[in-house]
Amino acid sequence: MAVGTAHAGTLNELLDARVADGGDDPALIQGDTRITYAEVAARVRRVAAGLARLGIGPGDRVAVWLGNDPAWIELEFALARLGAVAVAINTKYRRHEVEDIVGRSGARALVLPPTLGEIDCLALIADCDDEALAALETLVLVGETPAGDCYAGRSLASYAALDAHGEHARDEGTPDAPCMIFTSSGTTSAPKLVTHRQAALVHHALAAADAFGYRGAADTVVLAMLPYCGVFGFNTVMGAFAAGRPTVLLPAFEAGAAVAAIERHGVTHTNGADEMFRRILDAAEPVSRIATLREGAFANFSADAAALVDRAHALGIKLFQTYGASEVQALMVYAAAGSGPERWAVGGGTPSSPDTRVRVRDTETGRLLGPGESGEIEVGGPHVMVGYLGNDEANAKTFTDDGFVRTGDLGYMESGDTFVYLARLGDTLRLGGFLVNPREIEAYLESFDAIDQAQVVAVDTERGPRPVAWVIVSEGHHLDAESIIAACQADMAKYKVPVRLIATEAFPTTPSANGVKIQKAKLREQAQAEIDAGVSS
Incomplete structure (x- = not known):
């Protein structure tokens, strides 16, 4: 419960x-x-x-x-x-x-x-x-x-x-x-049926309306460009309703249509996936067409969040990563008080509702962790789900004895209830006896001109789990895997250095109501097959 x-x-x-x-x-x-x-x-x-x-x-x-x-x-x-x-x-x-x-x-x-x-x-x-x-x-x-x-x-x-x-x-x-x-938006099993009660939706809508500033200004206009069938789109509309403000509905997302709606209706707030905002910024010619847009919360599914946040900030638009899931609802957090672009580009934040409780637990020892210690994020509060319909086994695995939801997300506490989201635990790498956020290695690889995007997974080797990096090569560049791996060896702990870079034209993805997600499980399987076949860098 x-x-x-x-x-x-x-x-x-x-x-x-x-x-x-x-x-x-x-x-x-x-x-x-x-x-x-x-x-x-x-x-x-x-x-x-x-x-x-x-x-x-x-x-x-x-x-x-x-x-x-x-x-x-x-x-x-x-x-x-x-x-x-x-x-x-x-x-x-x-x-x-x-x-x-x-x-x-x-x-x-x-x-x-x-x-x-x-x-x-x-x-x-x-x-x-x-x-x-x-x-x-x-x-x-x-x-x-x-x-x-x-x-x-x-x-x-x-x-x-x-x-x-x-x-x-x-x-x-x-x-x-x-x-x-x-x-739920799982990629390896049938979706779970996440059930919410009326009071949970109402409580969260009122909290989001306040935290996200929908209720704070008379000129607020919210653009709903995410599918209403997912919590991210649903909570966006419900927050506007709780504030008594107008919602502009896009039947389906298209960047030109979103820019036109912002310009025509004076949209001040919207939420979406990171790629949606990139496309809006690209389509806003001249940029004055989106001059009324003040804030946007996003989920980061693919590339460098910092570059997106900085690009918007230069235009006077506050873009920040939020946090949520079907089980605990979207818009669960707002940007931490007093934070700036550097923090906005990081997942997590401060809970929208003062009734939300967040803690982090070591999944191996069961110990609750202090600030800065990484473990599984657990969330409790009046906004969490009733449970999964017809799935007692999943409910038992997901709820703690005292009613918190085990999110399956890796993160750590900052001060108070403010926390940082790092990655899905299933995506987190255990290398050299340490938990490693794959994004750390990916961001380093993407700093090379030859690498446009990177996805890092772990494979089993004779020396234990080791990272493998899938990369999309930048247009007009050649991938010199040997020199990049050598640079990694000079700049990173040995256990973080990829044993191989594998070039690909695109990453496998799966659609969800909240955005397109990269199929890490498929990348892991394919990388393991390459290693098992005796292919080495």
Whole structure:
């Protein structure tokens, strides 16, 4: 059970409070469409009534497979109003993944558009295994009127028709009722179904609204350019809602569209993956087009964070790494007080909520560690998940006896609750008896003109675990692996020196709702195969 007893209400109580504070204020902006908080609340009550007529009630799960559309936000609040649970499906998923999530969640209904990019969504559902989707009774189509009332043996309804049956006046949700399921972004096993309760989402939205400054200025406008199906995108919108500020929705990220939205709507805040911000800065010609942008929090998935932060800082934009996960929500930390660009480029920070508790533990001895000592980050607080749906084994491994979440992340405490995130523990290298953050070696390698990007993994050798570096060679350069390794030997502890540099055109990646992640496990497997085959530098 999660740590923390701080009280927060239901999602609809939060929405009603925003209507009371400023019902005519814009809540959602998409293209030329502006929807006020009062209009959102009215739509939510009507959609809830329509869902109730479909038989959806307390505890039922409804899968939502949509892009960044106002309907997603309406559904989140409408399902919570019924005491039901929304199951977020990544828009990048295909048949096997959709079948798995809808099936394992036991969803009674699925809300979907006719197409998502090149995907024919209805045809995909028809191709799914009926036994796997045994609980699925109804398909709700968004953006198009169904040709009939049945498809692939299931009832077919129109989302537009849900609001034709009056309003569902009563909020049947409770603060402790589960209301949202996100998927974890694991790359080596089926995604876990991360379940959150209403009060956890409300508490965290209010905390993020304050910490990230959404509530602090009357001119705040937030750009939602991350997929709403992941916690990073979800928490961005919820923070804006908690502050009563407008959110500009991008249906899908494209740098030119993001720059145009910032310019047109006076966007002051946004969050995204590091590569999103690089593309925005590249596309902002002239740079005055993004003059209103004040702050952006990012997750660093690929390259040099310091260069990105410095580039933005020179333009008067504060970019900083934040921290989060599906299990503890995104926007969990804000930049440490009094810090500058050098610290902003480092993962971690100060918790958004004063009720969040962070500690670091030695995974081998179980000892809680002091400032500066690296170990596994553990997080407790009213914002953490209820647990993984239908997975008692994973819950037992993830929660400590006193209710903290074992994050699987390597980091260390600074002062108070401020901490530094270094890497995923699975990516951390144990070399020469020491825990080594691979980014340390990668950053050194990337300091050479010949190396554009580097990824370091550990392989087993006769002399114990040793690092191997995969590198993307800079355009117009030749990789002299021997001289670079010699430089490493002169500048680094021996156990950090790569035994081999392997050139590649691109790193293997996997998509997630929060960004594209490099598949370290695949790089490890391929590097081990090279070493086992007797290939040496």
